[in-house]
Amino acid sequence: MTEYALRALHWIAFSKRPLSLEEIAEIIAINPDDDLSFDPTEILESPRDVFTICSSLVTMICNTLTDSSDSKTDCVVLAHLSVKEYLQSNRIRASNVPNFYLGDTSSNSFIARACIAYLLQLACSSNGTNKDHRRSSDSETSIDEEQVQYRLADHAANFWYLHAQSADPEESAIAMSSSRLLNTAHPAYHCWLSxxxxDVIDDSYGHVCRQATGSPLYFASKFGLQSVIRVLPGRVELRLE
Incomplete structure (x- = not known):
């Protein structure tokens, strides 16, 4: 339960937009540091269980998820600004739960890598290559992988690189995760772009402006992910004599 709370708080505190209850239900099941990064058996059957898991630290509001939509949905946010201040303070580091300290770069790294792991698994699942990738102890599960609705897909696709930009630019884990996604040979790359x-922009007149799909190196450069650029094939090193 403690691990679930920590996963949720990383996201709720640093997400680029409010997260819906349905998204939180899947977020609980993502651990980018685990061999099985997204475990469908850990998805919350009742999304409102997050209020039990995180107790009084979070609350629910009704909000829109995108600027282009007027429809509102139930979202989970921190109960008060002071909650984030406490989770980032030296007080919690000195408390009996120092692992709940949330650093800017470490939390953004966690979210970026979680988004990427989620997209990688989504692509494998869509391609039918992920059927046997599950825990051996889960012969009886509450939610089977074929039943997963991947409600976090749009969020992960839209924001993974923004969180990567806010992480430590030299972090090797970010470079490793991002280079797996930014790979034209992997279905996740095409899944992400779909x-x-x-490079698809809606102008003020409602027209969609499209450019030719760039290469992985192009996107890594566009996002300013220097550590990723260094590990991608096709990079060019410039040396000044």
């Missing part, structure tokens, strides 16, 4: 192409 969900969100950063």
């Amino acid at each position: 969900l969100h192409n950063p």
Whole structure:
């Protein structure tokens, strides 16, 4: 339960937009540091269980998820600004739960890597290559992988690189995760672009402006992910004599 609370708080505190209850239900099941990064058996059957898991630290509001939508949905946010201040303070580091300290770069790294792991698994699941990738102890599960609705897909596709930009630019884990996604040979790369192409822009007149899909190196450069650029094939090193 403690691990679930920590996963949720990383996201709720640093997400680029409010998260819906349905998204939180899947977020609980993502641990980018685990061999099985997204475990469908850990998805909350009742999304409102997050209020039990995180107790009084979070609350629910009704909000829109995108600027282009007027429809509102139930979202989970921190109960008060002071909650985030406490989770980032030296007081919690000196408390009996120092692992709940949330650093800016470490939390953004966690979210970025979680988004990428989620997209990688989504692509494998869509391609039918992920059927046997589950815990051996889960012969009886409450939610089977075929039943997963991947409600976090749009969010992960839209925001993974924004969180990567806010992480430590030299972090090797970010470089490793991002280079797996930014790989034209992996279905996740095309899955990501089908969900969100950063070069597709809606202008003020409602016209969609499209550019040719860039290469992985192009996107890594566009996002300013220097550590990723260094590990991608096709990079060019410039040396000044």
